[in-house]
Amino acid sequence: MHLDHAASHDGPAAVGADAHRPDGARRALRIGLGGPVGSGKTATVAALCRVLRDDVSLAVVTNDIYTREDAEFLLRAAVLPPERIAAVETGACPHTAIRDDISANLEAVEDLEDQVGPLDLILVESGGDNLTATFSRGLVDAQIFVIDVAGGDDIPRKGGPGVTTADLLVVNKTDLAPYVGSDLTRMAADARAQRPRLPVILQSLREEDGVGAVADWVRARLAAWTA
Amino acid sequence: MSRGALLVLADGRFPAGGHAHSGGAEAAVRAGRVTGAASLEDFCRGRLHTTGLVSAALAAAAALGADPVELDAAADARTPSPALRTASRKLGRQLTRAARAAWPSGELDALSERFPKGAHQPVVLGVTARAAGLAPVDAAYCAVYESVSGPASATVRLLGLDPFGATGVLARLAPETDRVAEAAVRAAERAAGEGTDALPAASAPLLEISAQAHAGWDVRLFAT
Known part of the structure; x- marks a missing residue:
């Protein structure tokens, strides 16, 4: 914690928002991924790791609800060492661990940076939760909200903090739209109406380079972070 | 002392990691030892007089200004289960972070430097109370209350127990909570003259053993 640094704010800031590590080096960019159960957060994280790992030093923190399943999926898929x-x-409450009490997550990201050396990027994945589960700005610098077409094509219209305020909204599993009767055009239009100034990406991870657009968005955030 | 600061520190929403822990309630529920409000009350009473008393005495001693390093060793000696030791240090580290943001102090900075991965939570709690201008008895109350409020709220999630029933348990235990906190402060005052061996070492072997087993479960809602 840097009280001298924090003194420029109204009071001692939460350490999480501090952009520097105790040794003065710039810390890794932290991007949160949240969204409902089964929308494809872990698959998106795995795909991002595969695409980015050769030129970005990255790590992942998972927040499972009651198991280590997401962490173990990533380990099995061998997307990262x-x-x-x-x-x-998370004590059954991922939204508490990513928003109301971020202390365990802050320790996890700091320990990763201590243990594997300087990192460019840490992806913090929330366990599947509801449409109001967003990340604290004390934990992440940007957040991606992942929904999917099979969860109901009215989710963008319903809005909620995840859909309306996330820095990026991803509508996943577009390949399933014809099978579940979801109207992609309507989902995209509703999403744009909910977030006129914020980006929306429709993706299918079954396609070649399916995560490409999201990876490009992450690269742009990284470029801005290190600039 | 500031009663306002005490409320901030004692608030279950104080962001220091407690929400992920059940204080042994998850293991007790699975084993069929806690099945409703009555057995929750028995379970909590057991915690009050064992881990609650020990934690409260450590916290009160730290708030009195005893050496945190000695108290940390005393906490280790009173925590046989490696899983609970790890959890206590993790929670101590989380509390240190929240406390330094809430009540910046040289003593908290020094504690963090000496124990970068966390001192035992009750020790940090006592040092935090000092930083917040609270008395040893306040630190003791926070520790005793935490020892039962965590399991009570966890049981609401684990069993779907009526939340009014769980809160009723805590209210009925309040007079006993008072007595344990007072006993903890007396022990801490004795320890100021006689050393940390004067601190209570009441143990609950079943809590320690079931915590160890719980740490190996594949599927669980709570960290402890």
Whole structure:
């Protein structure tokens, strides 16, 4: 914690928002991924790791609801070496761990940076939760909200903090739209209406380079962070 | 002392990681030892007089200004289960972070430097109370109350127990909570003259053993 740094704010800031590590080096950019159960957060994280790992030093923190399943999926898929994946236990409330009490997650990201050396990027994945589950700005610098077409094509219209305020909204599993009767055009239009100034990406991870647009968005955030 | 600061520190929403812990309630529920309000009350009473008393005495001693390093060793000696030791240090680290943001103090900075991965939570709690201008008895109350409020709210989630019933348990235990907090402060005052061996070492072997087993479960809602 840097009280001298924090003194420029109204009071001692939460350490999480501090952009520098105790040694003065700039810390990794932290991007949160949230969204309902089964929308494809872990699959998106895995795909991002595969696309980014060769030129970005990255790590992942998972916040499972009652198991280490997401962490273990990433380990099994071998998208990153095990020392770059950390699991936080959330006491059945991922939204508490990513928003109301971020202390365990802050320790996880700091330990990753201590243990595997300087990192460019840490992806913090929330366990599947509801449409109001957003990340604290004390934990992440930007957040991606992942919904999917099979969860109901009225989710963008319903809005909620995840859909309306996330820095990026991803509508996942577009390949399933014809099978579940979801209207992609309507979902995209509703999403744009809910968030006129914020980006929306429709993706299918079954396609070649399916995560490409999201990866480009992440790269742009990284470029801005290190600039 | 500031009663306002006490409320901030004692608030269950104080962001220091407690929400992820059940204080042994998850293991007790699975084993069929806690099934409703009555057995929750028995379970909590057991915690009050064992881990509650020990934690409260450590916290009160730290708030009195005893050496945190010695108190940390005393906490280790009173926590046989490695899983609970790890959890206590993790919670101590989380509390240190929240406390330094809430009540910046040289003593908290020094504690954080000496124990970068966390001192035992009750020790940090006592040092935090000092930083917040609170008395040893306040630190003791926070520790005793935490020892039962965590399991009570966890049981609401685990069993779907009526939340009014769980709160009623805590209210009925309040007079006993008072007595344990007072006993903890007396022990802390004795320890100021006689050393940390004067601190209570009441243990609950079943809590320690079931915490160890719980740490190995594949599927669980709570960290402890």
